[in-house]
Amino acid sequence: MPRVAGPTYAQDTLYVRPSRRILGAEFGRDELRHVAFAALALTLIFAGAFATSATRGNFSALPSAFVLFLPFAAAAAGPAFLVALIAQKRVAEKQGCTTEFRVLPQWLLISVLFAFLFGFVFAAPGATSRFGNVTRDGAGRMSAAVPLAYTAIGFAALILALAVPGAAVGAPGLLLAFVAQVNGVLAAFSMIPVPGFAGSDIWRWSKLYFAAIMAGAVALYWASLVAVRLTL
Numbered sequence: 001m002p003r004v005a006g007p008t009y010a011q012d013t014l015y016v017r018p019s020r021r022i023l024g025a026e027f028g029r030d031e032l033r034h035v036a037f038a039a040l041a042l043t044l045i046f047a048g049a050f051a052t053s054a055t056r057g058n059f060s061a062l063p064s065a066f067v068l069f070l071p072f073a074a075a076a077a078g079p080a081f082l083v084a085l086i087a088q089k090r091v092a093e094k095q096g097c098t099t100e101f102r103v104l105p106q107w108l109l110i111s112v113l114f115a116f117l118f119g120f121v122f123a124a125p126g127a128t129s130r131f132g133n134v135t136r137d138g139a140g141r142m143s144a145a146v147p148l149a150y151t152a153i154g155f156a157a158l159i160l161a162l163a164v165p166g167a168a169v170g171a172p173g174l175l176l177a178f179v180a181q182v183n184g185v186l187a188a189f190s191m192i193p194v195p196g197f198a199g200s201d202i203w204r205w206s207k208l209y210f211a212a213i214m215a216g217a218v219a220l221y222w223a224s225l226v227a228v229r230l231t232l
Helices: 029-055 059-094 105-118 136-163 170-190 198-205 207-231
Strands: 020-022 025-027 098-103 126-131
Touching: 025 029, 025 059, 029 059, 029 098, 029 105, 059 098, 059 126, 059 136, 059 170, 136 170, 136 198, 136 207, 170 207, 198 207
Parallel strands: none
Antiparallel strands: 020 025, 098 126
């Protein structure tokens, strides 16, 4: 299945005063345009990566596979990305800080190429800057909000498939399994403990929290693989 790399963090983005509040998080007008563009890009990247993996080098079948996966990717990647940003912003606000997202065109181009050429999801369409007195504890908590949001969305999709009669079969079941898998991959790879990934800040903050969050992300990913097999 596709693999994914996590977001990077920039320190030189110009902060724009927030102008709109979404689910308790404040976004600037320019930032919202960048978020929308990144969400669209992630949709195309995931659809392309899954289509490339499914066709296994059969380029004549790639366009139809891409169209097939496109609505699933739209439901799974874009909304999850927005929720993760909202969660991070709300935690940052509690820490007395603010965050701002911007698209990085060079990373976005690399992400698209990797998705369509190799079926590899390099989910780095942009960077998040932090403003304020950012402590190690605060950075860890802000970063933890990202994989926790992905994990929560993924497990919610699996629970919905089990709780709602008929939701676990057919197209609804496949959609929920796809949402769980995309979020499981995003959560697990965001936990890589190297600079540029959320896992780096979490590792420096608390080894215990790092282990617990990683365990949840990995559990979600494997559960989603089972769910996908059961719905196919």
